Amino acid sequence: MREPIVITGCGPIAPNGIGVDTFWPNVVAGKSGISRIETIDTSGLPNKFGGEIKDFRIEDFDADERARDMGRGAQLSLAAARLAMTDAGLSPRDLRDATTGIYIGTTMGESPIAEGLRDHLEAGGTVAGYAPRMRYHTVNMMSSMVAVHLGLTGPASVVPTACAAGNYAIGYACEALASGQCDYMLAGGVDPWSRIAYHGFNAMMAISPDVCRPFDRHRKGILISEGAGIVVLERESQARRRGARIYAELAGYGIAADGYHMTGPHPEGRGGILAGRRAMQRARIDPQDVDYVSAHGTGTPANDRIETHIITTLLGSRATTVPVSSIKSMLGHTMGAASALETIVCARAIETGVVPPTINFETPDPECPLDVVPNQPREVRVRVAMNNSFAFGGNCATLLLRHYHGN
Amino acid sequence: MDAMTDDRIVVTGLGVVSPIGIGGDEFWARAAAGDSGVLPATRFPTDGLPCRLAGEVPAFDPTAYLPKKGLRNLNRAIVFARTAARTALDAAGFKASPPDPASTAVVFGTNGSCTSQMLEFDRDAGRGFVDPLMFPNTGVSAPACQISVFEGFHNQTSTMSSGHAAGLEALSVGAHILRSREASIVIAGGVEELCAATYAAAACSGRLYRDDGPSNGRWPGPFAGCGVVPGEGSACLILEREEDARARGARPLAEIAGAAAGFDPDALATGPRVEPMVAVIQQALRASGLEPDAIDGLISGAQGDPATDAAEAEAIGRVFGRRGVPVATACGQLGDAHGAIGAFEAASAVLAMRHGTLVGRGDADHPDLDLVNGARRISGHAYLLTTFGSLGERMAMVLKAVVAVLLAALVSAGTATAAPPEEKSATDVEALKSVMRAFTAAYENRDIDALMKTLAESDDLALFLPNPFEPMLIQGRASARLLINVFFDTLPPSAVFRMTTHEDVYEVYGDLAVNYNYTNIYLSVGGLPQKFVARTTNVFRRVNGRWVIVHIHGSPLPRESTYLTSQPR
Numbered sequence: 001m002r003e004p005i006v007i008t009g010c011g012p013i014a015p016n017g018i019g020v021d022t023f024w025p026n027v028v029a030g031k032s033g034i035s036r037i038e039t040i041d042t043s044g045l046p047n048k049f050g051g052e053i054k055d056f057r058i059e060d061f062d063a064d065e066r067a068r069d070m071g072r073g074a075q076l077s078l079a080a081a082r083l084a085m086t087d088a089g090l091s092p093r094d095l096r097d098a099t100t101g102i103y104i105g106t107t108m109g110e111s112p113i114a115e116g117l118r119d120h121l122e123a124g125g126t127v128a129g130y131a132p133r134m135r136y137h138t139v140n141m142m143s144s145m146v147a148v149h150l151g152l153t154g155p156a157s158v159v160p161t162a163c164a165a166g167n168y169a170i171g172y173a174c175e176a177l178a179s180g181q182c183d184y185m186l187a188g189g190v191d192p193w194s195r196i197a198y199h200g201f202n203a204m205m206a207i208s209p210d211v212c213r214p215f216d217r218h219r220k221g222i223l224i225s226e227g228a229g230i231v232v233l234e235r236e237s238q239a240r241r242r243g244a245r246i247y248a249e250l251a252g253y254g255i256a257a258d259g260y261h262m263t264g265p266h267p268e269g270r271g272g273i274l275a276g277r278r279a280m281q282r283a284r285i286d287p288q289d290v291d292y293v294s295a296h297g298t299g300t301p302a303n304d305r306i307e308t309h310i311i312t313t314l315l316g317s318r319a320t321t322v323p324v325s326s327i328k329s330m331l332g333h334t335m336g337a338a339s340a341l342e343t344i345v346c347a348r349a350i351e352t353g354v355v356p357p358t359i360n361f362e363t364p365d366p367e368c369p370l371d372v373v374p375n376q377p378r379e380v381r382v383r384v385a386m387n388n389s390f391a392f393g394g395n396c397a398t399l400l401l402r403h404y405h406g407n
Numbered sequence: 408m409d410a411m412t413d414d415r416i417v418v419t420g421l422g423v424v425s426p427i428g429i430g431g432d433e434f435w436a437r438a439a440a441g442d443s444g445v446l447p448a449t450r451f452p453t454d455g456l457p458c459r460l461a462g463e464v465p466a467f468d469p470t471a472y473l474p475k476k477g478l479r480n481l482n483r484a485i486v487f488a489r490t491a492a493r494t495a496l497d498a499a500g501f502k503a504s505p506p507d508p509a510s511t512a513v514v515f516g517t518n519g520s521c522t523s524q525m526l527e528f529d530r531d532a533g534r535g536f537v538d539p540l541m542f543p544n545t546g547v548s549a550p551a552c553q554i555s556v557f558e559g560f561h562n563q564t565s566t567m568s569s570g571h572a573a574g575l576e577a578l579s580v581g582a583h584i585l586r587s588r589e590a591s592i593v594i595a596g597g598v599e600e601l602c603a604a605t606y607a608a609a610a611c612s613g614r615l616y617r618d619d620g621p622s623n624g625r626w627p628g629p630f631a632g633c634g635v636v637p638g639e640g641s642a643c644l645i646l647e648r649e650e651d652a653r654a655r656g657a658r659p660l661a662e663i664a665g666a667a668a669g670f671d672p673d674a675l676a677t678g679p680r681v682e683p684m685v686a687v688i689q690q691a692l693r694a695s696g697l698e699p700d701a702i703d704g705l706i707s708g709a710q711g712d713p714a715t716d717a718a719e720a721e722a723i724g725r726v727f728g729r730r731g732v733p734v735a736t737a738c739g740q741l742g743d744a745h746g747a748i749g750a751f752e753a754a755s756a757v758l759a760m761r762h763g764t765l766v767g768r769g770d771a772d773h774p775d776l777d778l779v780n781g782a783r784r785i786s787g788h789a790y791l792l793t794t795f796g797s798l799g800e801r802m803a804m805v806l807k808a809v810v811a812v813l814l815a816a817l818v819s820a821g822t823a824t825a826a827p828p829e830e831k832s833a834t835d836v837e838a839l840k841s842v843m844r845a846f847t848a849a850y851e852n853r854d855i856d857a858l859m860k861t862l863a864e865s866d867d868l869a870l871f872l873p874n875p876f877e878p879m880l881i882q883g884r885a886s887a888r889l890l891i892n893v894f895f896d897t898l899p900p901s902a903v904f905r906m907t908t909h910e911d912v913y914e915v916y917g918d919l920a921v922n923y924n925y926t927n928i929y930l931s932v933g934g935l936p937q938k939f940v941a942r943t944t945n946v947f948r949r950v951n952g953r954w955v956i957v958h959i960h961g962s963p964l965p966r967e968s969t970y971l972t973s974q975p976r
Contacts (some may be wrong), residue, residue, distance in 0.1 A: 011424075023901060044535075053909065061424070080418055080597070095913065099669075101670075106547075107546060108439060108545070108546070109521075109547060109568075111525065114522065114525040114526055114529060115529050117526055117529075117604055118526075118529050118533050122533070127454075127603050127604055127607050128455050128456060128607045128610075128611070129610045130604070130607075131467065131604075131607040132608075133613035134604050134605070134607065134608035135608045135609075135611065135612060137519075137522060137605075137608065138518045138522075138570070138605075139518055139519070139521075139568045140518045140568045140570040140746075140800070141798075142570055143568075143569070143801065144670070144798040144800065145572060147670045147672050147797065148676070148798070149490050149672075150672070151672045151673075152670055152672055152940060153567065153670055153671070153672065154668075154669060154670060154798065155572075155576075155670065155802075156569065156669035156670045156799075157567055157568060157569035157572075157573075157576060157823070158547075158567075158568040158569070159565070159566065159567060159568070160546065160547035160548050160566050160568050161548045161565060161566055162546050162548055162565070168565065169423050172580075176653070178760050181668075189954075195529065196525055196528055196529050196532070196545055197544075199528070199529075199532035199537055199542075200528065200537070200539070200542030200545065201542075203537045203538070203539035203542060204539045204542060205654055211832065213734060239490055250452075255562045255563045255565065256554075256561070256562070257512070257513075257552075257555050257560065257563045257564040258556075258561055259508060259555045259558070259559050259560045259561030259562075259564075260554060260559075261556060262543040262549075262552060262553065263542075263543050264557055267559075270561055271561060272559075274730075278589065314946060350828050351707060357801050372857065392543050392548075392552070392557065393543060393546065393548050393549060393551070393552025393553075393562055393564065394555060394556060394561070394564065395548060395565075
């Protein structure tokens with residue numbers, strides 16, 4: 001019998017709220033974080049809306065001067081890590097005195113730094129002139145800089161497995177704790193606002209012209225967003241010893257691949273189903289135990305149809321009655337951060353007995369016969385929550401969170 | 408989280424795309440010949456920069472390795488990774504019978520393989536047109552995913568970006584996936600790609616080799632205290648559980664014995680510290696169950712950064728003593744291939760074991776390190792790999808030989824009769840099997856005279872027998888006769904003793920041969936049956952045309968191990 005791994009701190013930075021005490025009430029209330037895009041010239045393109053976080057400043061997070069030069073990805077990582085650490089009742093000293101590691105998932109990494117090169121060249125600059133900024137582009141800066149700032153001595157890695165990356169990072173963090181290698185793990189996902197992602201998804205005609213409406217019959221696509229979600233994970237015995245607030249148990253993770261297409265899902269949801277089964281096997285959880293599903297729910301026609309098939313395959317006859325919601329309806333797609341923010345949602349849903357709604361839901365889709373908790377939150381006793389994530393390249397990762405028996 | 412098995416994870420093939428060759432054979436030949444891929448950069452201008460050298464992969468025709476279909480819409484990094492993976496699969500014996508796609512996972516380490524693609528994509532977006540097919544390639548996980556998608560491998564894919572440590576971390580994640588038994592084959596490696604912008608960024612760090620001294624274009628290499636040369640490429644290993652590899656008739660080339668990772672948060676601000684490096688090396692040794700004495704060589708990821716290299720040299724000295732272990736550097740011939748360098752180190756270690764030769768290149772004569780410059784004969788069976796990066800990332804791993812590799816190295820070093828193992832004849836294998844049958848029958852019948860006929864006459868006879876009561880360590884014929892007889896005498900006449908072997912593998916190396924198997928040992932004394940499983944290695948020598956046993960090593964598996972009842976798969 002392995003010792004349970006528990007979540008003791010949450011650090012969300014989302015378009016609709018920074019910090020768990022703002023983010024969670026807003027998610028429950030169905031508050032959208034979507035606004036008109038300000039930092040990209042959207043003229044000539046049909047999509048003008050996204051999830052920029054307009055009130056994020058690294059100076060608000062007790063960061064020293066060095067943090068001002070870092071990329072926005074590293075800044076969001078550091079800020080979310082500090083929020084999670086504080087929420088867990090830990091000081092930087094606590095983390096330094098123990099062995100603490102950090103795994104951060106991402107899709108686009110420090111994309112804004114790459115984008116800065118074009119702007120620099122258009123303004124008459126040279127590649128060599130931009131080099132000092134370019135040094136911050138390498139994706140591993142996002143974990144390394146947090147380790148440098150917080151003085152962490154455990155492994156520091158970025159897991160860039162795209163829009164499933166937050167779940168990957170949290171799954172791998174559980175292994176680092178279970179093996180005894182680390183005492184605390186900071187784990188989650190981060191993606192700064194990305195012009196490349198905006199143009200890329202636009203070119204693929206995957207962006208909705210107005211709002212994101214997952215599982216709705218008239219869904220038209222995703223909205224590009226930015227965000228960060230980091231949680232503190234530790235072994236149960238340590239959390240109890242230090243009297244920590246335990247949100248939930250991280251009961252298991254499952255990772256699998258579609259091995260089918262770089263952008264489209266496997267038509268039978270091969271990777272997603274296997275990821276879910278592996279998570280259930282690791283967590284020793286049966287399909288009938290799952291009380292809530294935090295869907296990947298991007299709002300594209302293909303994802304939501306295939307995800308419905310995956311949930312139906314995994315949960316069987318209960319698939320139509322278990323509440324399934326997608327907070328991407330409010331946040332848009334925060335990419336690497338998405339599944340990490342959704343992990344925080346699952347943890348709070350288990351703790352509070354409330355599940356957030358899927359907003360913008362108007363017309364049910366016969367191809368998605370799920371209870372998507374339309375537009376209003378609901379009180380549900382959640383013992384086990386399932387958190388799906390499926391990414392480009394066929395990367396799939398599912399987490400299972402369980403009510404902590406000591407609560 | 409995973410209930411980890413004690414499966415041994417072995418390397419069964421390797422492939423590379425490097426500045427000095429593609430595929431393991433070409434890479435080895437040119438590395439051993441002392442070639443260096445560190446040359447003036449040609450793919451982008453270096454005017455106005457304080458440095459001009461790079462470890463570039465020369466242009467090559469990927470259709471020589473990959474099917475033409477599916478090569479469009481790939482960037483260089485993806486072509487590197489796919490070619491390395493394909494050459495590794497071929498080397499591991501998957502050319503004729505491809506691996507089961509449902510059981511095959513792909514894990515890569517990389518940090519900057521998407522950068523040039525991102526820059527290109529954003530530039531096109533600024534001009535008002537982008538190619539949607541290139542968008543997924545802007546992601547750092549694209550190399551691993553493209554391998555998975557193209558080959559149809561759908562077990563799992565992953566990508567790790569931990570700076571300099573990424574290559575070793577990918578191997579470590581791959582080994583974990585195998586121990587969790589979710590996959591049977593893991594394609595694990597690293598990949599990086601250079602471009603003008605990343606080269607300029609490295610140049611402005613002040614860490615690069617300035618190439619303005621008397622050496623005139625020749626980089627003195629790591630540990631010379633004179634700077635880094637950026638590199639690129641991909642190295643890839645095929646990992647499997649040992650039993651699976653043997654079951655499909657593949658030759659395990661080396662075992663991933665253990666690894667450890669950490670971070671030094673002071674490295675950037677106040678300079679790299681020695682202690683965290685020492686700690687990671689010691690943890691990796693502990694994880695492998697090896698003492699420093701057991702390490703025959705060290706392949707370092709040192710890049711040429713004066714402060715980091717100096718700390719690493721001191722750390723190596725603290726663990727192994729001054730000039731206590733031969734040290735080769737991977738970057739010396741390749742340049743700093745960053746997230747790929749750990750995978751290159753692992754590939755070099757496997758090749759070093761196979762050829763009984765450690766290869767390195769560096770002009771530095773280091774006062775405290777035994778630096779390998781050239782090809783040095785070492786019948787090494789355990790190599791330590793390090794990747795200590797300038798941001799503070801720290802990782803070490805131990806690769807060790809499986810017995811067959813050790814024998815191959817002995818043959819190659821001239822201490823045994825040379826003969827390629829491929830030439831083993833059915834006659835030899837039959838003769839060896841008959842020796843083992845005679846040994847087993849003699850043991851079961853408690854016939855000491857018959858038993859002694861199967862054993863070598865020479866004094867180097869050494870037997871480590873998994874006796875159910877107490878393991879017996881026996882040296883020499885006289886002790887063998889005495890001690891085995893004592894064991895026979897402790898058994899009452901009514902006792903039943905049976906041995907059966909499973910998953911037998913025979914390898915012949917000239918006048919040396921080896922057999923591995925799992926041995927079921929069944930012993931019933933006074934009606935109380937006991938069952939054990941031992942993992943056994945038997946070594947034979949041919950004397951005057953007759954095969955005899957010269958060495959037996961039987962390791963009892965834990966009591967709860969499954970008693971094998973089925974025939975080999």
